Amino acid sequence: MTSTPDTAPVRRVPRPRADALRNRERIVTAAREMFVEFGPQVPYDEVARRAGVGNATLYRNFPERADLVREVVLSLMARVTELAERAAEEEADTFAALRRFTHAAADERIGALCPMLDGAFDKDHPDLTVERERLEEAVQGLVERAQHAGRLRSDIGVGDLMVAVSQLTRPLPGTACVNFDQFVHRHLQLFLDGLEAPARSELPGTAATLEDLRRDSCRRS
Amino acid sequence: MTSTPDTAPVRRVPRPRADALRNRERIVTAAREMFVEFGPQVPYDEVARRAGVGNATLYRNFPERADLVREVVLSLMARVTELAERAAEEEADTFAALRRFTHAAADERIGALCPMLDGAFDKDHPDLTVERERLEEAVQGLVERAQHAGRLRSDIGVGDLMVAVSQLTRPLPGTACVNFDQFVHRHLQLFLDGLEAPARSELPGTAATLEDLRRDSCRRS
DNA sequence: AAATAAGCGGGGAGCCTCTCCCCGTTTAAC
DNA sequence: GTTAAACGGGGAGAGGCTCCCCGCTTATTT
Numbered sequence: 001m002t003s004t005p006d007t008a009p010v011r012r013v014p015r016p017r018a019d020a021l022r023n024r025e026r027i028v029t030a031a032r033e034m035f036v037e038f039g040p041q042v043p044y045d046e047v048a049r050r051a052g053v054g055n056a057t058l059y060r061n062f063p064e065r066a067d068l069v070r071e072v073v074l075s076l077m078a079r080v081t082e083l084a085e086r087a088a089e090e091e092a093d094t095f096a097a098l099r100r101f102t103h104a105a106a107d108e109r110i111g112a113l114c115p116m117l118d119g120a121f122d123k124d125h126p127d128l129t130v131e132r133e134r135l136e137e138a139v140q141g142l143v144e145r146a147q148h149a150g151r152l153r154s155d156i157g158v159g160d161l162m163v164a165v166s167q168l169t170r171p172l173p174g175t176a177c178v179n180f181d182q183f184v185h186r187h188l189q190l191f192l193d194g195l196e197a198p199a200r201s202e203l204p205g206t207a208a209t210l211e212d213l214r215r216d217s218c219r220r221s
Numbered sequence: 222m223t224s225t226p227d228t229a230p231v232r233r234v235p236r237p238r239a240d241a242l243r244n245r246e247r248i249v250t251a252a253r254e255m256f257v258e259f260g261p262q263v264p265y266d267e268v269a270r271r272a273g274v275g276n277a278t279l280y281r282n283f284p285e286r287a288d289l290v291r292e293v294v295l296s297l298m299a300r301v302t303e304l305a306e307r308a309a310e311e312e313a314d315t316f317a318a319l320r321r322f323t324h325a326a327a328d329e330r331i332g333a334l335c336p337m338l339d340g341a342f343d344k345d346h347p348d349l350t351v352e353r354e355r356l357e358e359a360v361q362g363l364v365e366r367a368q369h370a371g372r373l374r375s376d377i378g379v380g381d382l383m384v385a386v387s388q389l390t391r392p393l394p395g396t397a398c399v400n401f402d403q404f405v406h407r408h409l410q411l412f413l414d415g416l417e418a419p420a421r422s423e424l425p426g427t428a429a430t431l432e433d434l435r436r437d438s439c440r441r442s
Numbered sequence: 443a444a445a446t447a448a449g450c451g452g453g454g455a456g457c458c459t460c461t462c463c464c465c466g467t468t469t470a471a472c
Numbered sequence: 473g474t475t476a477a478a479c480g481g482g483g484a485g486a487g488g489c490t491c492c493c494c495g496c497t498t499a500t501t502t
Binding site (some may be wrong): 454458460467 | 473474475476477478479480481482483484485486487488489490491492493494495496497498499500501502
């Protein structure tokens with residue numbers, strides 16, 4: 001009777017235990033690493049082992065694999081969004097900002113998102129939509145600024161940039177090649193050179209937003 | 222006794238039956254399609270079903286999965302090599318030849334090779350080495366010709382080209398997106414624009430051959 | 443056209459891996 | 473110090489894949 005409010009005698013949600021929060025965080029980190037290396041269908045037990053927790057803890061926090069995948073995707077998108085904002089803020093030259101963002105996104109292993117499109121999670125989850133919009137807005141800002149300054153060719157969209165960067169930085173399965181990172185940055189650089197204005201060729205098709213991608217990428221065979 | 226040669230009464234290897242050869246061919250084709258769409262660890266039974274043969278026939282022809290993967294890789298490499306040779310032969314402009322080859326290789330789904338690097342087959346198999354050398358030679362020809370003509374930047378190598386093209390054309394898992402091909406060709410085009418001389422930036426690292434890749438891509442965690 | 447044997451197909455046993463739960467123990471919170 | 477939430481590890485259960493067996497089909501040979 002000391003502190004219970006009137007209508008909720010047992011409904012206290014006292015705040016989760018500190019170790020529970022820590023464990024959840026460790027699980028997400030471990031899952032991100034494992035997903036990058038082995039793909040999102042890596043066994044639960046392995047993720048738990050890497051996180052240093054029992055598998056029961058993993059199941060308690062993420063009853064469905066989709067929950068875990070989504071959490072990882074969200075955390076990755078949030079990081080990348082922040083990179084975009086930082087780049088826009090701190091780089092004076094608009095194209096340099098784009099370069100910096102691109103290389104930084106590669107270092108965050110944004111390419112590891114690709115294997116998570118395999119339909120094992122709900123693309124329309126509210127949290128995901130929100131985060132996607134934040135990300136798109138941030139990158140859109142970079143793109144428009146550079147295009148407006150005449151430094152970036154005008155026939156590309158956010159979707160083009162994100163997909164190409166994701167593909168170029170996508171991890172090779174089963175290998176932890178020491179030099180691969182170096183390659184990736186070379187290829188990004190070449191791609192960026194192709195993005196610079198003035199355009200050296202005419203592109204087929206039309207510029208794409210992230211929304212286009214979300215809509216189009218779900219057609220399963 | 223009518224036609225048996227002197228020393229080989231039963232050792233006749235009469236030539237495989239026509240339907241057996243046809244089946245083998247159909248299996249490889251089916252496997253290539255399945256690998257492109259679902260990756261190289263797709264169930265044997267599915268491959269057999271797609272090929273329209275019984276699973277026993279598949280096992281008879283390719284007792285180990287590595288055998289099947291290798292056969293698919295070989296056939297794909299052979300096709301791509303031919304594309305490179307044709308492009309070099311039929312295109313007058315050196316950079317146009319490179320463009321044509323690149324886009325054609327994308328249509329052949331060369332990106333599907335990536336998932337087959339997952340260590341499930343013997344990278345040093347003699348047939349593979351031979352085919353790799355043929356491929357490298359053909360593409361090297363394209364690259365050197367364009368570089369010599371001053372149309373292609375000189376700080377890249379065959380390895381750079383092949384890896385980047387493979388990554389950009391790599392199929393997304395679980396999706397058969399209708400428009401994806403269109404995207405791929407946009408991105409290839411952008412990348413090619415970045416390859417054109419004069420170079421717009423300085424690349425980190427050094428140009429790579431296919432041999433470099435083979436050596437470096439086997440370090441497993 | 444008949445004989446022959448290589449090749450074929452489909453069904454199913456066996457195995458292995460992953461999921462998911464149970465329950466005794468630990469540990470943060472009060 | 474007490475309480476209950478959270479933990480961990482072991483193992484049963486299920487599902488899917490591999491691979492073999494054996495009666496039948498069909499290309500080849502004479």
